[in-house]
Amino acid sequence: MNILVYINTASNLAKSALEAVTYASKIGGSVSVVATGNADDTTLATLGEYGAQKVMIDRSASADDAQQVTRLVAKATEAVNADVVIFSHDLIAKAVAPRLSVRLKAGYISGAVAVPDMSNGFSCKVNVFSGKAFAQVAVNSAKKIISLLPNSIQPEKAGAACAVEAFDGAVGSAAIKVVDTKKPEGEIPLPEAELVVSAGRGMKGPENWGIVEDLAKALGAATACSRPVADIGWRPHHEHVGQTGVAIRPNLYIAAGISGAIQHLAGVNGSKVIVVINTDAEAPFFKAADYGVVGDVFDVLPKLTAAVKKFHAAQ
Amino acid sequence: MRTELLTFATVKSVENMKILVCISKSPDTTSKIAFTDGNKQFDENGVQYIVNPYDEWYALVRGLELKETLGGNLTIITVGTAADEAVIRKALAIGADDAVRVDADAKDAYFTAMQIAEYAKTNAFDLILTGKETINYNGSQVGGMIAEALDLPFVSLATKLDITGTTARMEREIVGGLQVVEANLPLVVSCAKGMAEQRIPNMRGIMAARTKPLQVVAATAVEDLTTYVEYGLPAAKSAVKMIDPNNMDELVELLHNEAKVI
Numbered sequence: 305m306n307i308l309v310y311i312n313t314a315s316n317l318a319k320s321a322l323e324a325v326t327y328a329s330k331i332g333g334s335v336s337v338v339a340t341g342n343a344d345d346t347t348l349a350t351l352g353e354y355g356a357q358k359v360m361i362d363r364s365a366s367a368d369d370a371q372q373v374t375r376l377v378a379k380a381t382e383a384v385n386a387d388v389v390i391f392s393h394d395l396i397a398k399a400v401a402p403r404l405s406v407r408l409k410a411g412y413i414s415g416a417v418a419v420p421d422m423s424n425g426f427s428c429k430v431n432v433f434s435g436k437a438f439a440q441v442a443v444n445s446a447k448k449i450i451s452l453l454p455n456s457i458q459p460e461k462a463g464a465a466c467a468v469e470a471f472d473g474a475v476g477s478a479a480i481k482v483v484d485t486k487k488p489e490g491e492i493p494l495p496e497a498e499l500v501v502s503a504g505r506g507m508k509g510p511e512n513w514g515i516v517e518d519l520a521k522a523l524g525a526a527t528a529c530s531r532p533v534a535d536i537g538w539r540p541h542h543e544h545v546g547q548t549g550v551a552i553r554p555n556l557y558i559a560a561g562i563s564g565a566i567q568h569l570a571g572v573n574g575s576k577v578i579v580v581i582n583t584d585a586e587a588p589f590f591k592a593a594d595y596g597v598v599g600d601v602f603d604v605l606p607k608l609t610a611a612v613k614k615f616h617a618a619q
Numbered sequence: 620m621r622t623e624l625l626t627f628a629t630v631k632s633v634e635n636m637k638i639l640v641c642i643s644k645s646p647d648t649t650s651k652i653a654f655t656d657g658n659k660q661f662d663e664n665g666v667q668y669i670v671n672p673y674d675e676w677y678a679l680v681r682g683l684e685l686k687e688t689l690g691g692n693l694t695i696i697t698v699g700t701a702a703d704e705a706v707i708r709k710a711l712a713i714g715a716d717d718a719v720r721v722d723a724d725a726k727d728a729y730f731t732a733m734q735i736a737e738y739a740k741t742n743a744f745d746l747i748l749t750g751k752e753t754i755n756y757n758g759s760q761v762g763g764m765i766a767e768a769l770d771l772p773f774v775s776l777a778t779k780l781d782i783t784g785t786t787a788r789m790e791r792e793i794v795g796g797l798q799v800v801e802a803n804l805p806l807v808v809s810c811a812k813g814m815a816e817q818r819i820p821n822m823r824g825i826m827a828a829r830t831k832p833l834q835v836v837a838a839t840a841v842e843d844l845t846t847y848v849e850y851g852l853p854a855a856k857s858a859v860k861m862i863d864p865n866n867m868d869e870l871v872e873l874l875h876n877e878a879k880v881i
């Protein structure tokens with residue numbers, strides 16, 4: 305089987321890119337990577353350690369235009385005669401993979417959480433109903449496309465550095481003009497974060513978020529919030545998690561002053577470990593938690609931050 | 620005042636903008652999720668259907684706001700059976716002018732997108748809006764598929780959308796940030812939080828919706844690219860371990876040694 309992985313690169317490789325290449329090599333077969341972005345050849349060659357046989361890069365293509373990336377990946381699919389194309393299920397994949405599906409008439413499974421089952425056809429597990437259930441989705445077409453939900457598998461080193469070659473994706477002109485890009489420095493993007501500290505209305509007001517950020521900083525975690533907190537403008541919209549916000553599945557989700565409504569749980573119950581801090585011992589969130597603390601966030605959060613700092617200092 | 624008028628007059632604009640908003644039904648967010656037929660079918664017993672929140676709150680309402688300021692017509696389209704007409708009437712009550720129902724079960728994203736693209740091919744829309752995803756299948760697929768089928772640019776997960784003349788300016792989420800982008804109409808956009816505020820239909824809207832045109836069109840044959848083979852529910856959590864609020868060292872120790880997440 306020939307497998308092609310698309311990744312976008314900055315000066316370094318995102319963990320989600322390493323996950324996608326590891327995932328491809330777990331399917332088994334010959335793994336090629338087609339890349340955009342400006343990582344140098346030495347950096348790209350390290351993808352070989354995760355199972356890639358070769359990397360093809362088109363540095364003239366921009367990931368900002370989904371039509372250009374679609375043309376690039378379609379051309380690379382043809383070049384390596386790929387049977388399966390893998391993306392990380394990020395904001396680029398959400399624009400490109402559906403286009404590619406139509407272009408190649410290839411069935412597309414979005415947000416896969418496991419390696420495909422090939423014992424009887426070709427199918428893959430995905431989350432549905434905003435994390436309240438899962439489904440096994442089969443692809444019936446010869447060519448297949450999968451986007452992998454971040455943090456579903458861990459990157460694994462297996463091989464040695466691989467060849468890197470320039471690739472002309474014949475991407476054509478861009479229909480989308482970028483006017484401005486805002487990337488907050490040093491912030492961990494929520495969908496990819498392994499550790500998340502989240503807070504809700506129990507925080508009483510936006511001026512109290514310092515203790516949430518302190519804990520996040522001590523842990524190296526991203527911050528998130530419940531919907532009402534984003535709706536009233538205490539926190540930015542991109543932090544809103546849940547059924548109508550971002551769905552996440554970090555290793556650790558700490559919920560402070562969040563009641564645990566069904567719509568909130570839907571977006572976070574894929575987290576490996578959940579810690580709930582709430583004054584109300586009857587809060588529904590405790591039913592979904594692994595560890596629970598009945599207590600006041602204004603008392604518990606600073607204590608937890610101090611304990612985390614003490615732990616890191618002792619490591 | 621005079622200069623303002625002058626600029627206004629020189630901007631080329633779309634006359635009577637035609638907007639198409641794609642609407643899906645989804646189970647009410649409090650629905651109990653269960654499956655029947657050997658886990659092969661979603662159990663609809665007792666499930667109340669609503670307009671998918673992203674379609675309603677963001678795509679439809681922003682479409683209406685644009686129509687109200689720029690003039691034009693807003694059509695909603697859904698791929699569904701006669702049972703889905705309640706959801707269509709709700710969208711009409713919020714303010715859409717007319718509706719199209721492609722008469723078929725929306726089997727998967729590809730099937731749905733191809734039906735909508737087929738309709739759009741014969742009806743030249745300036746703007747096609749979808750929600751960022753449905754809350755039942757969470758695929759984020761339909762908008763991009765329609766765009767490719769129509770060979771149009773597609774901006775996904777836009778959080779702002781404005782139109783001047785024939786140019787759309789959008790804000791969208793990108794990996795780790797935000798971007799402001801521009802593209803010319805016609806265009807497909809998927810809409811995320813930030814675009815607009817939910818509108819509650821009023822009595823007049825609900826009454827008017829009853830008599831607004833609803834066209835039913837036959838589905839075209841589309842290849843079956845994917846199949847939902849089986850469903851399941853996540854394994855139940857084991858009982859929660861309670862920690863003394865005065866002993867956060869213990870919590871950190873458990874997260875490190877027992878849960879192994881830090």
Ligand SMILES: Cc1cc2nc3c(=O)[nH]c(=O)nc-3n(C[C@H](O)[C@H](O)[C@H](O)COP(=O)(O)OP(=O)(O)OC[C@H]3O[C@@H](n4cnc5c(N)ncnc54)[C@H](O)[C@@H]3O)c2cc1C
Pocket residue numbers: 503504505506507529530531532533544545546547548549560561562563564565566567568571581582583584587599600601602648672
């Ligand atoms: C269609 C629809 C979609 C929705 N989608 C989402 C979604 O995507 N995400 C989402 O989050 N919600 C969503 N909701 C809203 C959801 O139903 C809840 O209203 C919301 O999650 C509650 O937020 P909260 O827990 O922050 O606030 P509250 O429910 O007000 O809970 C606050 C909690 O803080 C606790 N508390 C108060 N003071 C303290 C203190 N000092 N220390 C510790 N604890 C304290 C309280 O005991 C309480 O449990 C949706 C609702 C609908 C109808």
